[in-house]
Amino acid sequence: MKDRLIVSSAPHLHKGDSVRKIMWMVAASLVPAGISGIFIFGANAAYVIVLAVISAVITEGVID
Numbered sequence: 001m002k003d004r005l006i007v008s009s010a011p012h013l014h015k016g017d018s019v020r021k022i023m024w025m026v027a028a029s030l031v032p033a034g035i036s037g038i039f040i041f042g043a044n045a046a047y048v049i050v051l052a053v054i055s056a057v058i059t060e061g062v063i064d
Contacts, residue, residue, distance in 0.1 A: 037045040 034045075034049050037049070
């Protein structure tokens with residue numbers, strides 16, 4: 001009864017997966033959406049995706 005509320009850092013619900021593994025699964029799940037976006041909207045979608053990834057990597061590098 002005393003262990004009903006356990007406060008810990010995120011993610012609160014997990015099955016032993018690390019945050020790194022969860023983020024790789026999120027990135028892998030975005031690949032089909034990116035491919036379909038490029039198929040539907042053409043090369044402009046690929047440009048937006050590449051630009052977003054590059055800006056995210058640069059931002060992460062600056063923050064760390």
